[in-house]
Each structure stands twice: as C-alpha cells, then as structure tokens.
Amino acid sequence: MRVRLTRMLPLVILLLTVGQLAVAEWWPGIDRFADKAFGARLVAYPLLMLLAPALWWWFVKRLRPDAVAPYGAFSLIMLGFLVDVTGNSADLYDTVSWWDDANHFVNWFFLLSGIxxxxxxxxxxxxxxxxxxxxxxxxxxxxxxxxxxxTFIRHGTELDTAYEDTLGDEALGTLGALCAGLVVGRRR
Incomplete structure (x- = not known):
C-alpha cells in the first residue's frame, strides 16, 4: 500500500497544481489571480514538474531497465509548485507579509532535496x-x-521593491538549497 501511495503522490501533486492553475486562469473575476501570469504558469509549471521524471526515464531507465523510479524525489521536486499555486489560491502572498520569503526558502529546500x-x-x-x-x-x-x-518587473509592476526582493529571494533560495544539500549529504 505504501509503495502504491508513493507512486501516486507525484501524480496527485501534479493534478492539484494544474487544477488550481486552471481555475485561476479560466474562472473570471477572482482578484487574487489578476496580473500573476497564471496562463504562463498553466503551461510552464506542468512542464517544469515533469522535467525531472522525463530526464530520469530518458537517462537512467534506458541504461538500467531494472532501476526503481525515485517517486519520493519526484514528489519533492513537484511540491514547491503546488505550494506556490496554493499560496496564490489562498491569497497568502498578499495577506501574509512573510509568505513570499518563506516560499523561496522552503520551495528551494523541497526542489533541491528532490534533485x-x-x-x-x-x-x-x-x-x-x-x-x-x-x-x-x-x-x-x-x-x-x-x-x-x-513576467512582472520589466512591465513596471513591483518596481519599487524589485531589487531588494530579488536579492532576498535569491539568498533565501540558495540558503534553502544549502540546507537541502546538508540534509541529503547527511542522509547519504
């Protein structure tokens, strides 16, 4: 049962993410989704979420047909996309001041732990x-x-805080990756 759940988890995460993106893109009049590029995300996020499994199957499974797919790692890689979309769906980016910063740390921790x-x-x-x-x-x-x-800054939105936000986001993402590297290195 546990193996089956682990195999299904990446698919569940993908479907929950795509479902929220579809609602955001095709359900008119929801202010929290305005000007947040959900049309682009509806295309880019599933592609990015499926990139690691596709690369794994292309490079590893072809060379070692008996290799067991790392579904847990795939789930970790995909989880950040779900967290991001759910944060927008719950309007957390606009109502919780620290949400964006926490996401850059935690989502990079998830992503790089999976990688x-x-x-x-x-x-x-x-x-x-x-x-x-x-x-x-x-x-x-x-x-x-x-x-x-x-997507956002070059068109004039968010210009007032762009420099500080960008530097902070890069630092938090790198720190999340460092923590992921330490955890994965320790686990090994």
Whole structure:
C-alpha cells in the first residue's frame, strides 16, 4: 500500500497544481489571480514538474531497465509548485507579509532535496554533493528571478521593491538549497 501511495503522490501533486492553475486562469473575476501570469504558469509549471521524471526515464531507465523510479524525489521536486499555486489560491502572498520569503526558502529546500536524492548516489565525496546541490539551487534561484523579472518587473509592476526582493529571494533560495544539500549529504 505504501509503495502504491508513493507512486501516486507525484501524480496527485501534479493534478492539484494544474487544477488550481486552471481555475485561476479560466474562472473570471477572482482578484487574487489578476496580473500573476497564471496562463504562463498553466503551461510552464506542468512542464517544469515533469522535467525531472522525463530526464530520469530518458537517462537512467534506458541504461538500467531494472532501476526503481525515485517517486519520493519526484514528489519533492513537484511540491514547491503546488505550494506556490496554493499560496496564490489562498491569497497568502498578499495577506501574509512573510509568505513570499518563506516560499523561496522552503520551495528551494523541497526542489533541491528532490534533485539531491536523484543525483546523490553518483556524487562523491559527500561535501561535493552539498556544494553541487547548493550551486544548482543558486543557479535555479537566479533563473527563477529572471523569469519573475521578465513576467512582472520589466512591465513596471513591483518596481519599487524589485531589487531588494530579488536579492532576498535569491539568498533565501540558495540558503534553502544549502540546507537541502546538508540534509541529503547527511542522509547519504
């Protein structure tokens, strides 16, 4: 039963995320979803959520047909997207002052924990895994902030706080990745 639940969890997370995105995009008149690029998220989030499983199946499963898929790691990678969308659905970004900061730390912890679990067995020594996971987290945090700039900031919204918010988000994402690297490295 536990194995079946673990196998289903990534699908459940994906469906909950896509369901909320669809409601946000296609249900008119909900202010909390206005100007938050939910149309772009409806396309990008499922693709990003399915990237790790697709890469794993392409590179690992083809080389080792007997390999067991890391469904728990896939779930961790996908979980941050669900948390982000749920935060918007519950209007937490606009009503809880620390929500955005907590998300950048926690979601990068989830994301890089999942990535670390997938790549962890092939990286030696342990400190190299911690550095790799942290570095990947920093690069992904920068990429995410570039996406936020392209989507929101360059058009004039959120200009007043953009610089400070971007630096803080990158730092929190990298710190979340460092914590993930330490946990995954310790687990190994």
């Amino acid at each position: 670390g679990l997938i790549i962890g067995d092939s990286v030696r020594p342990r400190w190299a895994l911690v550095l790799l996971v942290t570095g990947l987290g920093a690069v992904l945090a920068i990429g995410w902030e570039l996406g936020e700039w392209y």
